[in-house]
Amino acid sequence: MADVRKVWIKTYGCQMNVYDSERMAAALAAEGYVAADAPEGADLVLLNTCHIREKAAEKVYSDLGRLRPLKAANPDMKVGVVGCVAQAEGAEILARAPMVDLVVGPQAYHRIPALLRAGVRAVDTEMPPEDKFDHLPQSRGRTAPAVFLTVQEGCDKFCSFCVVPYTRGAEVSRPPARILEEARALVGRGAREITLLGQNVNAYHGDGWTLARLIRELAAIPGLARIRYTTSHPNDMTDDLIAAHGEVPQLMPYLHLPVQSGSDRILKAMNRRHTADAYLRIVGRLRAARPDILLSSDFIVGFPGETEADFDATLDLIRAVGFGSAFSFRYSARPGTPAAGREAVPDAVADDRLQRLQALVTAQQRAAQAAMVGRVTEVLYEKPGRLPGQMGGKSPHLMAVHVDDPAGRPGELVPVRITAAAPHSLAAERLPAG
Ligand code: SAH
Ligand code: SF4
Ligand code: F3S
Numbered sequence: 001m002a003d004v005r006k007v008w009i010k011t012y013g014c015q016m017n018v019y020d021s022e023r024m025a026a027a028l029a030a031e032g033y034v035a036a037d038a039p040e041g042a043d044l045v046l047l048n049t050c051h052i053r054e055k056a057a058e059k060v061y062s063d064l065g066r067l068r069p070l071k072a073a074n075p076d077m078k079v080g081v082v083g084c085v086a087q088a089e090g091a092e093i094l095a096r097a098p099m100v101d102l103v104v105g106p107q108a109y110h111r112i113p114a115l116l117r118a119g120v121r122a123v124d125t126e127m128p129p130e131d132k133f134d135h136l137p138q139s140r141g142r143t144a145p146a147v148f149l150t151v152q153e154g155c156d157k158f159c160s161f162c163v164v165p166y167t168r169g170a171e172v173s174r175p176p177a178r179i180l181e182e183a184r185a186l187v188g189r190g191a192r193e194i195t196l197l198g199q200n201v202n203a204y205h206g207d208g209w210t211l212a213r214l215i216r217e218l219a220a221i222p223g224l225a226r227i228r229y230t231t232s233h234p235n236d237m238t239d240d241l242i243a244a245h246g247e248v249p250q251l252m253p254y255l256h257l258p259v260q261s262g263s264d265r266i267l268k269a270m271n272r273r274h275t276a277d278a279y280l281r282i283v284g285r286l287r288a289a290r291p292d293i294l295l296s297s298d299f300i301v302g303f304p305g306e307t308e309a310d311f312d313a314t315l316d317l318i319r320a321v322g323f324g325s326a327f328s329f330r331y332s333a334r335p336g337t338p339a340a341g342r343e344a345v346p347d348a349v350a351d352d353r354l355q356r357l358q359a360l361v362t363a364q365q366r367a368a369q370a371a372m373v374g375r376v377t378e379v380l381y382e383k384p385g386r387l388p389g390q391m392g393g394k395s396p397h398l399m400a401v402h403v404d405d406p407a408g409r410p411g412e413l414v415p416v417r418i419t420a421a422a423p424h425s426l427a428a429e430r431l432p433a434g
Contacts, residue, residue, distance in 0.1 A: 005043040006036040012059065013050025015230065016168075016197050017083055019148040021048045023132075024082070024109050026139040031113050039070055044078045044116070049085035051163050053332035057085050064097050071099045078116065080104060084167035088335070090125045106153075106168055110135035127169045133178070138185060145382050145411040146226075146394065147191045151179050151206070151214065152198030157233060159260075160271045160339040161300060161331065164199050171199075173206035176214055183218055190411055193226035193380055193394075194218065201229045202236040212240035219250045225413050226380060226396070230256045231298075234274050237282045246289035253290050254324065254398045257282070258298035262317025263310035266303050269339070276317050283321055294324030294368060294397045301357055302331045302350025304342035311353050318360055324368040324397060326361040330354050369399060369421040379403060379428060381412045392425075400425040 007028050011021045024046065025035055036042045047063060050056040060081060071077050080102035081093050087105035094100055104112055105125035110132045115122050133150070154168040183194055196214070198204060204211040211229065218227055227250045234257060244251055261267050262276045286293050299314060318326070330350045333340045372395070379401045385392040391408035395401050395418075402425060403416055416428035 005033045006041060007033040007044040007046065008036040008039045008042040009046045009048060010039075010063065011048045012056060013048070013052065013084065014199075015148050015195070016150055016153070016199065017048050017050065019150045019197055020083070020106065020109060021046075022139055022148075023136040024048070024112060026137045027110065027113055029139075030137050031116070039067060042070075042077065044080065045070075046080040046082055049081060049083035051084035051088045051167050051334070053329060054334070055332070057088075060085050061097065064099065068099055078102065080112070082106070082109065082112070084163065087125050087167040088163060091123045094121060094123060107132055131172070131174060133174060138182065140189075142190045143186055145191065145380055146193040146195070147186055148195050148197050149179065149182060149186065150174070150197040151211075152201050152204045155199040156203075157200060157273075158271060158338075160269065161303065161334065161337055163334045163337060166336055168199055171203060173198075173204050176206045176209045176217070179206070179214065180217060180221075183224065184221055187221055187223045192224065192411055192413060193228070194224060196227070196229040198229075199231065200233050200236065202232040202238070202241055210238065210240055212238065212244040215241075215244050215248055215251055219248045224250065226250055226252050228252050228254065228398070232257050234259065234272075234279050234282055237286070242282075242285050242289050245286060245293060252396045252398070253293045254296070254396065255286065255293060256296045256298075259317065260298060260300050261303065261306075261310070262314035263306070264313075266306055266310045266314075269305055269342075270300075270303060271338070276313065280317070280320055292397075295321060296323055296325045296327075297321075299326060299328040299357060299361075300331050301328060301354045302345040304331070304339055304344055306331075306345055306353075311357075315357065315360060318357070318364070322368075323361060323364050324399075325365045328354060328357050328361065366421075366423065368397075369423075369426060372397070372399065372418045372426055373421050375418050376431065377416060377418065377428075378413055379416050381405075381408050381410050381414065383410055395426065401428050402426075403428045403430050405430050 009021045011017050039045050049060045078101045082104045086103045093103045103123040107127040108124040152173045154171045155164045156171045158165050202211050259279045264275045379393040381391045381393040385402040389406040390402050391405045392402045415431040418426050418428045420427040
C-alpha cells in the first residue's frame, strides 16, 4: 500500500466549479488521495479557477504566489491549475508560473489521474467527445442536505462579453437516465434538496427531454423535498417550464434569471437577443404561474457604449420587477470576446452607476426579507447556526434562516414562523409539526 496522499482543492467561480471539484475529489479518492483542508502538507494542490472577469482570473496568480514557499519546502508537491483559466490560457500558465505541474481544462478532468500517474508537466485543454462525468466516480458517504447536480455544460449563446462559450465549450446536455440515477443516489445518501446546474440550464435537452420534464421526473423521487435550477437564460423560459413552477410543489419559488441590462440598445450590443419588455413579460407569466416566486438577476454595469439613459432603463427595469436579490458587476473586458475591443465607459462613471444600482437592489432585498416576517414557512436545516443551540438553513425563497432549536439536526425540514429580518438573514421559531 502506498502512503496516504493529501489533496487540497480550492474552488473559485460558479456553482458548476463547486460540483466539478467534488467529482475531482472523488476521482482522486479512488487514487488514494484524502482531502486536506489546507495547502500545508498537501501532496497535490488543485486550483479550480474562474475566468469570467479579470479580477477572478488574476487571483489565480496571486494564490500561486502564496503557494510558492510550500512548493519550495516540498518540491514533490504537485500543483495543478484546472478550470476556466486553465482552458483559456493553457500552456501560457506553465510559462508564466514554473511551479505549476498540470493545466487541465473543464472537459478533461477525468484524465487527471492518468496525468498524475505519468508524473510529467502537462497541459490538457482538449474537449474530448466523451462526457467526463461518465468517467468520474461518484463521491461516497453522506451528502450535505442541499447539493448540486450538473445537468448541462457549456453555452452556445455567445453573449458578446462572456468567456463561457470558449472556456466550457459548446452546450451539452447529460442524458436524463444518468441524471435521475445520480439524483436517486444523492437522495439515498442524505440529500433533500437538489439544485440542477448548467451555464444555460433551461436550454437542457438531454435525449429530447426538456428541463421541465426532467424536473417533473425528479419530483417523483421519494425523499427529494426541494428542486432548484440555475442559471437560466430568458429566451429558454419555455411554456412548460413556466407551467412547472405552478404545478410542481417541490420546485422552489425562487428563480435566478439574469437580464444583464434594462436597455434594449445595450441588450442588443450584448447579443442577448431579447428586449427588456420581453423579460418583463416572462416575469409576469412566472408570477401568474407561481404568485410568490422571488426573482434574482445578474447585471453588468458600464458595458461599452452604455449611456446614462441606458443605465436609467436598467434602474427602471429593476423597479418594475422588484428583485429578491441580485448580483451586479462592473463590465470587465475579456480576451477573445467580441465586446473586448469596444470603447470602455470611464471607470469612475461605471463605479458610480454600480453603486447606485447596488443601493436600489439592496433596498429591494431588505424589503423582500422584511416582508417575510410573520410568515409561516419551512426551513431545510443545513448546519449549526452561529450561536449555540441554533440551526441554520434556507427558506423556500433561498433566504438564510436561523432557528433556536438545540435538538435540530442537519437534513430536517421543519415548519417555522419568521420572527425577524436582519440584512442578510432571517430569524425564525420552530413550529410543531403538522
Ligand atoms: N450563464 C449565465 C451567466 C454566467 S456568468 C447567464 O447567461 O446568465 C455569471 C455572470 O457574470 C453573468 O450573468 C454576468 O452578469 C457576469 N459576467 C459575465 N461576463 C462578464 C464580464 N465580461 N464582465 C462583467 N461581468 C460579467
Ligand atoms: Fe455567458 Fe450566460 Fe451568455 Fe452563455 S448565456 S454566453 S454563459 S452570459
Ligand atoms: Fe467562472 Fe467558468 Fe463558472 S469562467 S463563472 S468558473 S463557467
